[in-house]
Amino acid sequence: MLLAIFLLPMTGYISTGFATADEQAQHTNPRADYWRQVRDNTNGYSAVKGRETNELIQGSGETWRQLRNGPVALIGSGLLIFTLAVLTVFYVWRGKVELTHPRTGKTIERWTLNERRLHWVTAGLFVILTVTGLSLLYGRAVLIPLFGHHGFAAYADLAKWFHNILGPLFMIGLILMIVNWASLNLFNRIDLEWFKQYGGMVGDSHPSAEKLNAGEKLFFWCLVFAGIFLCLSGLVLDFPNFNQERELIQLSHLIHVVTAIGLIAFSLGHIYIATIGTEGALEGMVTGQVDTAWAEQHHDLWAKEVMNKEPDSH
Amino acid sequence: MARMKFLCDAERCIECNACVTACKNEHEVPWGVNRRRVVTLDDGVPGEKSISVACMHCSDAPCQAVCPVDCFYTTEDGVVLHDKDMCIGCGYCFYACPFGAPQYPQQGAFGSRGKMDKCTFCAGGPEPDNSAEELEKYGRNRLAEGKLPLCAEMCSTKALLAGDGDVVSDLFRNRVVRREGRPEVWGWNTAYKD
Numbered sequence: 001m002l003l004a005i006f007l008l009p010m011t012g013y014i015s016t017g018f019a020t021a022d023e024q025a026q027h028t029n030p031r032a033d034y035w036r037q038v039r040d041n042t043n044g045y046s047a048v049k050g051r052e053t054n055e056l057i058q059g060s061g062e063t064w065r066q067l068r069n070g071p072v073a074l075i076g077s078g079l080l081i082f083t084l085a086v087l088t089v090f091y092v093w094r095g096k097v098e099l100t101h102p103r104t105g106k107t108i109e110r111w112t113l114n115e116r117r118l119h120w121v122t123a124g125l126f127v128i129l130t131v132t133g134l135s136l137l138y139g140r141a142v143l144i145p146l147f148g149h150h151g152f153a154a155y156a157d158l159a160k161w162f163h164n165i166l167g168p169l170f171m172i173g174l175i176l177m178i179v180n181w182a183s184l185n186l187f188n189r190i191d192l193e194w195f196k197q198y199g200g201m202v203g204d205s206h207p208s209a210e211k212l213n214a215g216e217k218l219f220f221w222c223l224v225f226a227g228i229f230l231c232l233s234g235l236v237l238d239f240p241n242f243n244q245e246r247e248l249i250q251l252s253h254l255i256h257v258v259t260a261i262g263l264i265a266f267s268l269g270h271i272y273i274a275t276i277g278t279e280g281a282l283e284g285m286v287t288g289q290v291d292t293a294w295a296e297q298h299h300d301l302w303a304k305e306v307m308n309k310e311p312d313s314h
Numbered sequence: 315m316a317r318m319k320f321l322c323d324a325e326r327c328i329e330c331n332a333c334v335t336a337c338k339n340e341h342e343v344p345w346g347v348n349r350r351r352v353v354t355l356d357d358g359v360p361g362e363k364s365i366s367v368a369c370m371h372c373s374d375a376p377c378q379a380v381c382p383v384d385c386f387y388t389t390e391d392g393v394v395l396h397d398k399d400m401c402i403g404c405g406y407c408f409y410a411c412p413f414g415a416p417q418y419p420q421q422g423a424f425g426s427r428g429k430m431d432k433c434t435f436c437a438g439g440p441e442p443d444n445s446a447e448e449l450e451k452y453g454r455n456r457l458a459e460g461k462l463p464l465c466a467e468m469c470s471t472k473a474l475l476a477g478d479g480d481v482v483s484d485l486f487r488n489r490v491v492r493r494e495g496r497p498e499v500w501g502w503n504t505a506y507k508d
Contacts, residue, residue, distance in 0.1 A: 047351075053353075135382075253409065
């Protein structure tokens with residue numbers, strides 16, 4: 001009885017199923033096949049010549065849209081606001097790291113004129129690229145309510161133009177920085193100790209440092225690696241005349257936005273420490289000279305080395 | 315209110331490219347831009363099929379969603395249009411569009427993009443209907459004249475249909491019913507069956 005319950009329905013399968021199995025394997029639904037080809041981005045033929053004109057539907061654009069308008073924009077803005085909030089709280093809690101000894105009035109050279117030019121040109125470009133780039137990502141939400149549609153469009157037109165022209169110049173600045181400063185930024189044992197003491201940011205300790213401390217080195221290497229991704233993806237976006245396809249462009253755009261926002265957040269920290277965070281730090285990059293009291297406090301090993309070399313410095 | 319739609323019947327399209335030519339002529343489309351194109355899959359082998367494709371005037375248009383200056387708008391007829399005065403030529407709508415509809419006349423060196431141009435469903439732009447500025451920037455506004463898009467109007471096999479989505483789908487449904495189409499039935503002798 002039980003056997004019959006199982007076997008009887010199967011007789012139907014035996015009579016029809018096996019008979020049509022071969023037929024079905026050969027005859028797939030041509031409409032479904034056609035649609036499948038379309039969704040697989042199969043390249044066909046089109047009399048209209050041009051980039052990807054022979055592709056009917058290109059599905060990755062929707063993924064790009066969802067990522068850009070969704071998590072990338074949301075997490076990006078969150079990260080920038082979070083960074084600013086942390087820096088504000090830190091400033092309120094820690095205040096400015098002041099000089100522990102009075103200024104000696106004697107100064108030593110920290111950055112040459114050419115180094116300062118390189119820093120400020122690249123930094124200036126970075127700020128312009130940041131403002132124009134963020135305007136393209138967040139302007140619709142933030143600036144259109146302020147300027148109106150036509151006002152913002154006029155600004156965005158200029159912003160796009162500046163961003164596209166100045167981007168490659170920033171790349172040149174970055175390459176020069178790598179060439180000039182990479183050797184100064186190699187990590188060593190002293191840096192490990194510096195990190196262990198949080199670079200003197202927390203507490204009153206003064207970990208030893210050479211010309212560049214471990215924090216500066218960390219920022220440098222972030223700038224280098226993020227910068228390489230930023231520049232390569234930027235070139236893909238900036239020069240559409242090489243017939244690069246949309247999938248590459250979409251990927252480049254996402255890499256560009258993610259690395260840019262990460263770098264902007266890191267730069268906020270760099271700017272904080274170098275300006276309101278540390279007394280006397282900005283002088284080195286503005287005038288090129290730092291007070292020996294500052295040098296001995298923050299870069300003791302470098303200060304010793306320089307002062308041994310030229311005992312009667314300025 | 316009608317919701318305008320295009321539909322291309324793959325069993326009828328003969329890849330004559332007349333829709334492409336008619337559109338280009340009607341709207342004096344910029345050099346290097348084709349608002350419509352015909353794509354053939356399996357070209358030259360039995361069972362090849364062609365489809366004419368342009369802007370599909372999406373309900374949830376990706377171009378509209380990613381535009382940094384928010385220059386797109388959807389008309390009461392469900393047509394997706396844009397304002398060339400605001401367009402900055404960033405290319406984002408081209409990245410997002412599945413149909414490759416947004417295109418840019420080249421402006422200056424290194425392929426830098428001019429104002430985006432795309433199919434308007436023959437509905438012009440934000441300027442006053444049939445004004446000289448509208449004609450210059452977007453081409454003819456046939457909808458305002460009570461006509462439908464020229465590409466579909468002059469399609470010789472009536473493969474390309476354009477108009478109120480309800481009417482278009484009724485037309486196509488009737489064809490499919492007449493074809494008695496099991497999926498395996500596919501080809502010329504079914505497309506024009508009475």
